Amino acid sequence: MQTYLGLDLGTSSLKALLIDENQAPIGTASVPLxxxxxxFGWSEQDPKSWISATEAVLDQLKAAHPAELAAVAGIGLSGHMHGATILGEGDEVLRPCIMWNDTRSHEEAKELDTEEARAITGNIVFPGFTAPKLLWVKRHEPELFAKVKRVLLPKDYLRLWLTGEAVSEMSDSAGTSWLDTGKRDWSPVMLAKTDLPLSAMPRLVEGTESSGGLRAELASKWGIKAGVAVAGGGGDNAASACGVGVVAPGTGFLSLGTSGVLFTSSAGYDPRPETALHTFCHAIPGLWHQMGVTLSAAGSLEWLSKLLEEKPGDLTARLGDTLEGPSRLVFLPYLSGERTPHNDAAIRGVFAGLEADTDRAAMVKAVLEGVAFSMRDCVEAGGGTETVDKLIAVGAGSRSRYWLKLMATVLETEIVLPQSGDFGAAFGAARLGLCAATGADPLSVLTVPPLADRFQPEESLIGPFRDAYRRYRALYPAVKSVLQG
Known part of the structure; x- marks a missing residue:
């Protein structure tokens, strides 16, 4: 028997998932972070806590599944992206990691976000990306910057501890603003903009390749064979895509969590930075992906739930299972600003068309439609509905059949729902570990999980929802002119 281990370094927890050679889950463990x-605007994490958490989850797995853990033949890594883990001589940590949701470097991001930068990286330089953080450190912590010898992404610091190797992979590195995303290699031009040499960057591999072997000291501690392959892995969204089998062009996943993510795979490199769409390398060799983000998806429903003092599931249950035509009430879900396609941190949400007989069911319906239209914005930013053949629904919002029927109709594409199970980033990381250890064809490993349901667009309602989407689109500039002058 051979088993495979996925480690997912999240913002709030580190999760380990152990699977067998048939990809069936054996055991899982999680430790909070x-x-x-x-x-204000700062967000930091101690990299040492990632090591402690990894030791804790491996201790838990060893206690619960000692034989299966001893049979690990490959390890895969996933992690939150964009974090700046800054190391000095001897790879000591110089300061807490500056996280993906840290906004202190907004001025530096504006400075770096030139046409040249967009042409090289394929993306807007956002404050959350890694490069502007190092420019901030250079300006505000110059003595510390002078000691910088290496910068690693969070999961890659974990890899350094596991293998002794400073390595990253393409999907995570594409979110730094240092990668030439089309060439899948570091850009000397972008590194020079932050005064860093190429030697400060880790070696690059593909997500399915081995980045090194597990150190003997650690292998002995948990009864694992020394030298087992540690895969390149992927950034959290790319690893999640591997978990649900989104590896073929034309496929994607729709994540309805607090924020909403529309992730689609593409065989070619086709950046659209002007739309605030992320274009990153996939964790699979020769593939890229595009990712649109709406900042308040299920978060909009959670906001309404608190306002109306009723659980989100109870609110959506009021709508039943039969999809109705679009509401007269229009909702912009910009409760925390918006990413795709506006890149507007100052815009805010609004209900338009409130009437004397507007009830809570009408408000729920409008919120679900507003989020669906915001995801349609993401589809349009990526080239339109004809570019997507099928979307796999994940996240808390996917529990609502009404919402999935609505999404299928608004996005004009089939939406499929996986059976209950753990198909997230840790599972994707374990799958990548399997690929690295066995050399298996990624397409044969990263398959779509068993499906629980399918949702087709309701043909009679496509036209009405297209009209409603046009009304929704007209509302943003009007609200912007009122709020921002």
Whole structure:
């Protein structure tokens, strides 16, 4: 028997998932992590806590599944992206990791976000990306910057501890603003903009390749064979795509969590930075992916739930299972600003068309439609509905059949729902570990999980929802002119 281990370094927890050679889950363990916010807009985490958490989850798996853990033949890594883990001589940590949701470097991001930068990286330079954080450190912590010898992404610091190798992979590195995303290699031009040499960057591999072997000291501690392959792995969204089998062009996943993500795979490199769409390398060799983000998806429903003092599931249950035509009430879900396609941190949400007989069911319906239209914005930013053949629904919002029927109709594409199970980033990381250990064809490993249901667009309602989407699109500039002048 051979088993495979996925380690997913999340913002709030580190999760380990052990699977067998048939990809069936054996055991899982999770340890919480904390985020420090010493100043407004700052978000930091101690890299040492990632090591402690990894030791804890492996201790738990060894206690519960000693034989299966001893049979690990490959390890895969996933992690939150964009974090700046800054190391000095001897790879000591110089300061807490500056996290993906840290906004202190907004001025540096504006400075780096030139046409040249967009042409090289395929993306807007957002404050959350890694490069502007190092420019901030250079300006505000110059003595520390002078000691910088290496910068690693969070999961790659974990890899350094596991293998002794400073390595990253393409999907995570594409979110730094240092990668030439089309060439899948570091860009000397972008590194020079932050005064860093190429030697400060880790070696690059593909997500399915081995990045090194597990150190003997650690292998002995948990009864694992020394030298087992540690895969390149992937950034959290790319690893999640591997978990649900989104590896073929024309496929994608629709994540309805607090934020909404529309992730689609593409065989070619076709960046659209002007739409605030992320274009990153996939964790699979020769593939890229595009990712649109709406900042308040299920979060919009959670906001309404608190306002109306009723659980989200009870609110959506009021709508039943039969999809109705679009509401007269229009909702912009910009409760925390918006990413795709506006890249507008100052815009805010609005209900338009409130009437004397507007009830809670009408408000729920409008919120679900507003989020669906925001995801349609993401589809349009990626080239339109004809570019997507099928979307796999994940996240808390996918529990609502009404919402999935609505999404299928608004996005004009089939939406499929996996059976209950753990198909997230840790599972994707374990699958990548399997590929690295065995050399198996990724397409034969990264398959779509068993499906529980399928949702087709309701043909009679496509036209009405297209009209409603046009009304929705007209509302943003009107609200922007009122709020921002």
């Amino acid at each position: 904390t985020v420090e916010r010493p100043h």
